Amino acid sequence: MEQKRTGLSYVFTLAKEERGKLSLGMLLAVFSSALSFGPYLVVYQILLLIIKQEVTLPAMLGWAGIGIAAAVLQAILTSFAGICSHTAAFNTMHRIKVRVLEHMSKFNLGFFQEHAPGQIKTTLFDDVDRIETFLAHSTLELAQAIVVPLMMFIFMLRLNWIMALIMLVPMILGIAIPMALMGRYPDLTDEFAGDTEKLNASANEFITAMPVIKMYHLTAEKFEQYRNSLKIYTDCWIKMCESSCNPLSIALVVLDSAILFTLPVGGWLYLRDSLSAASYLLFILLTMCFFTSFLNMVTIAMQSMELGSGLDNVKKIMDMETMKSGQQTLSQTGCYGIDFDNVTFNYTQGGKDALSDVDIHLEPGSLNAFVGPSGAGKTTAVQLLGRYWDVSSGTIKIGGVPVTELQTENLSDLTAFVFQDVFLLEDTLLENIRMGTDATEEQVRQAAKAAQIDDFIMSLPKGYATRIGDEGVKLSGGQQQRISIARAILKDAPIVVFDEATSYSDIENEHKIQLALQNLLRGKTTIMIAHRLHTIRNADKIVVFQDGRVVEQGTHDELIASGSTYSHMWDTYTRETIGEE
Known part of the structure; x- marks a missing residue:
């Protein structure tokens, strides 16, 4: 060389x-x-x-x-x-x-x-x-x-x-x-x-x-x-x-x-x-x-x-070394399970592990929730799924194929992420939802309706042609989040990750979005990172993180019955919620 x-x-x-x-x-x-x-x-x-x-x-x-x-x-x-x-x-x-x-x-x-x-x-x-x-x-x-x-x-x-x-x-x-x-x-x-x-x-x-x-x-x-x-x-x-x-x-x-x-x-x-x-x-x-x-x-x-x-x-x-792309591909129309096999990860070599010996199996088409205190490793886990970083040891698989063996573009097509911090282009609302895809305006509207943002957009003088940013309309945090959700819905990826996707929404819109997501995410493997525990009661699996480790897995009722970590979290959450009300 x-x-x-x-x-x-x-x-x-x-x-x-x-x-x-x-x-x-x-x-x-x-x-x-x-x-x-x-x-x-x-x-x-x-x-x-x-x-x-x-x-x-x-x-x-x-x-x-x-x-x-x-x-x-x-x-x-x-x-x-x-x-x-x-x-x-x-x-x-x-x-x-x-x-x-x-x-x-x-x-x-x-x-x-x-x-x-x-x-x-x-x-x-x-x-x-x-x-x-x-x-x-x-x-x-x-x-x-x-x-x-x-x-x-x-x-x-x-x-x-x-x-x-x-x-x-x-x-x-x-x-x-x-x-x-x-x-x-x-x-x-x-x-x-x-x-x-x-x-x-x-x-x-x-x-x-x-x-x-x-x-x-x-x-x-x-x-x-x-x-x-x-x-x-x-x-x-x-x-x-x-x-x-x-x-x-x-x-x-x-x-x-x-x-x-x-x-x-x-x-x-x-x-x-x-x-x-x-x-x-x-x-x-x-x-x-x-x-x-x-x-x-x-x-x-x-x-x-x-x-x-x-x-x-x-x-x-x-x-700098680039991310090595694999050779395998999976169909974007498929339905895939996700496996974390003995995954360990640290951000700096020799530093403290952000995740340690994480083993999780998520069924294809299931709704899953990652919960735990701040810094427990929830976001790190889903970022490793999208190859924000590569694991220090262990394997993450989608449909039985390690993510490192998937083509980079294919992995991107298979996953859609909605995070708390939303990036919006200084462009029209239509292009912000479309994000470079060839979706029609009607398809964009359907995604916006599902994300409970269509009524607001249509109330604007120019509708979907309205520009946002310094030269256009300003959006609230909740509105930005719903634009981001509409993007994910439009992408129609088989794996969807929501990181506190409704954190900026009021109770009414949060309920509407939850109902919409339950219908739209049917058949997709979904991971929701949640602090509002009532939003994930119906999850097929709840994974509890603590100090970079998975300490519990199960349904809401199973974890409550166990009387362990999640049960204490639920008790604390319900007391604080009742206290706020």
Whole structure:
């Protein structure tokens, strides 16, 4: 297997489809940069004419015309070089983002719970955008900074090798000293990338928590996590500035004062008749523009350090193992049982088990309930069924086939999940229920009726064409939940998982949804995670979780008769419910 490369070589690996455009852009940039010396050479030739007292109008106009032509051609080449590099950069950025998204789509869904949205956003946008900026601009500057000075140095060596070597002195001082002083900068760029991720994550959390923040009259300054993240980000930015300002200042001063090296040495050589007056003037003119490219090299070096931290994040994503898809498939129209065979799972290797030795058998077409205190392992169990993560040991089977042996798409077709936290697109209600399927509007309406949301939708002026989100109608928690239930009903998967699916509903709508679900879920294997125990009294099987283990299984009446864990839970629940009433 080919070893993946890092650094600038990795950038060009990512941009391999656009190497032709990049190479052409860099070549045009070299010619353009070479033409930038044209005006200086024209001035040199005019000075020669003046020294030799051979000034004539045709000669002056001729050299002026050459200078103007060089400037016009330089502008044209610069434009075409920019077009090539920017086209290559944007195409590469698009490919990288698509590639990263496609790769991430093959991860276990648990990845998106373990990584904050701000962290993913930083990698997908900020880090990839750095690559685009580097390819669009820095590649041209890099070509100019390397090739053009090399060409000019060879030319100057032939003109006078002593003066050519003298011109290397400010170059060495102007680049070597700043780079030596910026030893901490690469570490700071890594730190800065991490701080940016944390800031984006806390900013996202701050925005999400805005209703609570407004309710308690909090400000950004009082939102501690955001304030701390912002302070750390700012402190790191200041350290980066302090680490780079002095070295850059030294580079700027040394390279801009290069004439202090060439002027006295050239004068000394001229007085010894080792350098002609014309060559002396040419070296002075070239000194004024020769070192601009080297200053660009310092800037490019800094950009490459900043780019490196972003590349590390992109590479980490691309190097992560994807969820391995099986080869077997089951029909979406079938009816399947579910088996948890001695399942153990922990989120971190060596950490505490979230589930331990879980054995459950759910009959095909049965209604099942998972109950237990918060953190007992109920949600983890159903997430393992959908391969949010893969089990640490043991096997989960659907219809006798381990979920790891099912094709990923097939597993998705077989299961429908309705969680408490509902995600809605900023689109029409029709598309939010349809969710990319080819269902007709009538089929969508039937699902919405079953989820007890059709009456509300039809009461809106635009009905199912009503948009939701910032530019449309706002939905309550219960309404959002019923939209999510309608999605699951429309999907018509043989296995349905509800995680407190009626938690936001009032008693009347909760009762209607329960009645609808009893009819619509007939023949489907259903798992309901419930805290409202009265909603699952008629379940075919109730599985009681405690501390990551299954402590009881049975029907409501059987578990009540046992007088054990579920019985105590029921007694507590009924007392609290009566107390509330």
